[in-house]
Amino acid sequence: MAVATEMMDKLKILAEGAKYDVSCSSSGSFRRNKDGIGNAASCGICHTWTSDGRCVSLLKVLMTNSCIFDCAYCVNRRSNDVQRVLLTPAEVAELTIGFYRRNYIEGLFLSTGVVRSPDYTMELLIEAVRTLREQYRFNGYIHLKLVPGADPLLVQQAGLLADRVSVNLELPTREGLALLAPDKSRDAVIGPMRQVNSLITINRAERKESRKVARFAPAGQSTQLIVGATKETDRQIVTLSEQLYQRMELKRVYYSAFIPVVADTRLPALPNSPLRREHRLYQADWLLRYYGFSAQELLDEERPNLETDLDPKTGWALRHLELFPVEINGADYEVLLRIPGIGVRSAQRIVRARRQGHLSMDDLAKLGVVLKRARYFITARGRYAGECAIDSTLLRSRLLETPAKKGAAQLELPFSRPQASDEAISLISGEL
Amino acid sequence: MSGVYRYDGSFSGLLTVMARLLPQRTVPDAIGIDPPQQQSLFCEAIDVATDERLVEQFWPELIARLTPGCLHRIRQVFLADYPERELLICRYLLLAWEKGRGVAGMLAHPQVAPLWKLAQQVGHEAHRYLGFVRFQEVNGGFYYSAIAPDHRILPLIASHFAARFSDQQWVIHDQNHGEGIVYDLRQRHWLLLPMERHAKPDLTPDEEHFQQLWRSYFTTLAIDERQNLRLQQGKVPLKVRPWLVEFG
Ligand code: SF4
Numbered sequence: 001m002a003v004a005t006e007m008m009d010k011l012k013i014l015a016e017g018a019k020y021d022v023s024c025s026s027s028g029s030f031r032r033n034k035d036g037i038g039n040a041a042s043c044g045i046c047h048t049w050t051s052d053g054r055c056v057s058l059l060k061v062l063m064t065n066s067c068i069f070d071c072a073y074c075v076n077r078r079s080n081d082v083q084r085v086l087l088t089p090a091e092v093a094e095l096t097i098g099f100y101r102r103n104y105i106e107g108l109f110l111s112t113g114v115v116r117s118p119d120y121t122m123e124l125l126i127e128a129v130r131t132l133r134e135q136y137r138f139n140g141y142i143h144l145k146l147v148p149g150a151d152p153l154l155v156q157q158a159g160l161l162a163d164r165v166s167v168n169l170e171l172p173t174r175e176g177l178a179l180l181a182p183d184k185s186r187d188a189v190i191g192p193m194r195q196v197n198s199l200i201t202i203n204r205a206e207r208k209e210s211r212k213v214a215r216f217a218p219a220g221q222s223t224q225l226i227v228g229a230t231k232e233t234d235r236q237i238v239t240l241s242e243q244l245y246q247r248m249e250l251k252r253v254y255y256s257a258f259i260p261v262v263a264d265t266r267l268p269a270l271p272n273s274p275l276r277r278e279h280r281l282y283q284a285d286w287l288l289r290y291y292g293f294s295a296q297e298l299l300d301e302e303r304p305n306l307e308t309d310l311d312p313k314t315g316w317a318l319r320h321l322e323l324f325p326v327e328i329n330g331a332d333y334e335v336l337l338r339i340p341g342i343g344v345r346s347a348q349r350i351v352r353a354r355r356q357g358h359l360s361m362d363d364l365a366k367l368g369v370v371l372k373r374a375r376y377f378i379t380a381r382g383r384y385a386g387e388c389a390i391d392s393t394l395l396r397s398r399l400l401e402t403p404a405k406k407g408a409a410q411l412e413l414p415f416s417r418p419q420a421s422d423e424a425i426s427l428i429s430g431e432l
Numbered sequence: 433m434s435g436v437y438r439y440d441g442s443f444s445g446l447l448t449v450m451a452r453l454l455p456q457r458t459v460p461d462a463i464g465i466d467p468p469q470q471q472s473l474f475c476e477a478i479d480v481a482t483d484e485r486l487v488e489q490f491w492p493e494l495i496a497r498l499t500p501g502c503l504h505r506i507r508q509v510f511l512a513d514y515p516e517r518e519l520l521i522c523r524y525l526l527l528a529w530e531k532g533r534g535v536a537g538m539l540a541h542p543q544v545a546p547l548w549k550l551a552q553q554v555g556h557e558a559h560r561y562l563g564f565v566r567f568q569e570v571n572g573g574f575y576y577s578a579i580a581p582d583h584r585i586l587p588l589i590a591s592h593f594a595a596r597f598s599d600q601q602w603v604i605h606d607q608n609h610g611e612g613i614v615y616d617l618r619q620r621h622w623l624l625l626p627m628e629r630h631a632k633p634d635l636t637p638d639e640e641h642f643q644q645l646w647r648s649y650f651t652t653l654a655i656d657e658r659q660n661l662r663l664q665q666g667k668v669p670l671k672v673r674p675w676l677v678e679f680g
Pocket of ligand 1: 067075077181
């Protein structure tokens with residue numbers, strides 16, 4: 001029994017340390033179960049939701065909360081006086097399997113503080129994952145954190161065992177990093193990221209030649225940015241993300257509104273509505289990845305920050321009224337996607353349904369297209385259904401979002417939406 | 433020819449009814465296992481016996497006229513716990529017989545929209561239960577899960593769990609509809625069987641331990657500054673919580 005409570009305490013502390021890491025996706029990988037346990041479904045599956053509305057699909061835990069580094073924003077930093085605990089690789093594996101067999105989780109997300117050295121820490125993580133894959137024949141989803149500064153050989157081993165790997169960028173600029181995470185250099189973070197990107201590319205080519213080649217990080221890599229702890233503008237952040245998607249082929253960039261968990265003079269007091277800003281960034285990110293927008297279109301030097309009371313697509317449309325209204329029966333798919341309020345799924349439905357005949361406003365409603373914002377920007381069979389004309393000065397005020405009753409904390413978090421079929425269309429985080 | 437039709441509740445049974453009705457191009461007043469009688473005293477329910485041979489002949493015609501996606505919707509609607517599900521299918525097929533495979537896109541048509549909506553509800557619920565099933569380790573060496581879904585989703589989720597948990601013996605018990613899937617580890621296949629509506633499993637000591645760990649882990653995860661119980665309730669409706677360890 002003593003063992004059981006000890007385990008309980010450790011798990012509590014180590015889950016506490018990992019819970020701010022926002023990445024939750026378990027999608028994008030496909031692993032078949034051969035004579036073992038588990039598989040990775042290519043669409044994510046949420047298993048439950050916490051009282052803050054975030055979905056739980058992975059056992060998200062730190063291997064240890066000990067750390068030799070001293071990052072200003074982190075509870076686990078060396079100079080913070082907290083109880084330190086460590087799970088052995090065998091314990092991590094046992095816990096994962098016990099939870100998985102009961103269908104509590106979709107897989108494991110393993111992160112850690114840095115003990116002894118980046119290499120030593122990386123070896124511990126790899127041993128846990130190796131135990132799962134080889135001893136338990138576990139084929140479920142595994143997301144492994146790479147420790148900044150770890151040896152390239154270890155990075156490679158990690159990618160061969162995990163479905164997804166990630167190094168957290170944490171702060172959008174070199175200066176921010178130097179200020180708040182003095183032990184981590186930008187290069188120690190970017191180095192592994194670059195290496196993983198090239199290994200994925202090579203692996204893809206090799207697997208074209210022969211299916212026997214083992215997969216390397218089949219679900220790609222992601223990263224996380226803390227927003228609001230330093231002074232970067234949204235423009236800097238969105239442009240950085242665009243580059244990460246284009247140059248490093250990242251699968252996801254996660255944004256985490258800064259929440260002070262430790263006192264430090266280098267940190268700002270809690271900024272105004274950080275969650276709303278986070279939400280807008282996810283929406284902008286969504287526009288980059290699935291709607292064909294560029295960072296430049298969304299933000300420029302004159303307007304370096306996203307509007308808080310309008311979603312970025314509506315904001316863009318209001319600056320480009322000359323392109324609207326769009327006739328729903330004639331517009332190309334790419335144009336449909338640019339209509340405020342019309343998401344990927346609605347656009348696909350419209351394209352499909354109109355092959356069978358011209359759609360009216362009523363038809364749109366029947367298709368499940370939400371017309372609340374869209375009606376101001378479209379015509380259907382030539383008919384316009386906005387309550388005020390598109391060139392009216394009223395339009396903007398009609399489109400403003402009334403803030404949720406209890407303030408920004410009530411905002412729906414972007415990663416809490418269901419992942420019904422395909423991540424591309426249904427992790428609806430920013431679907432606009 | 434309208435009328436009231438009774439069949440045995442199997443999918444083949446329904447297809448038998450359809451194979452007989454479709455050539456006549458009419459929608460009956462009711463189809464069901466226990467269909468409601470019409471006002472007229474003289475209107476008797478017509479019993480249609482399942483005819484596997486007829487279904488075999490009908491099947492190629494069905495797949496010629498429907499896309500695989502549409503067939504899947506029909507199967508989903510068949511599993512819906514909804515009194516007029518057979519009529520929805522009947523109306524939909526009638527339209528497919530008129531218009532051919534084009535029906536796949538006629539999402540706003542009154543004979544299509546309600547079927548799509550119901551199919552979506554069933555599909556959505558099935559997907560949610562991929563996450564909401566909670567196995568408990570039971571003495572005797574198997575894992576047991578009780579659920580109470582609105583629709584009869586077991587056939588839609590069975591293969592997912594069979595592929596995933598192929599090295600453990602398990603049962604998923606739908607207490608709402610009195611049926612369950614039993615996975616046979618040795619034969620490596622699953623069966624849908626009728627089951628009592630209640631069961632009291634005899635848990636292993638390990639089970640209690642893991643449930644406690646999971647509960648405490650789950651509570652730790654929440655970020656207090658972001659509490660949003662309304663959102664949580666939208667995602668995990670109260671009615672499913674009795675079956676979820678973490679809400680126990
Ligand atoms: S290296 Fe990671 S765990 Fe260590 S102090 Fe920095 S952020 Fe925290």
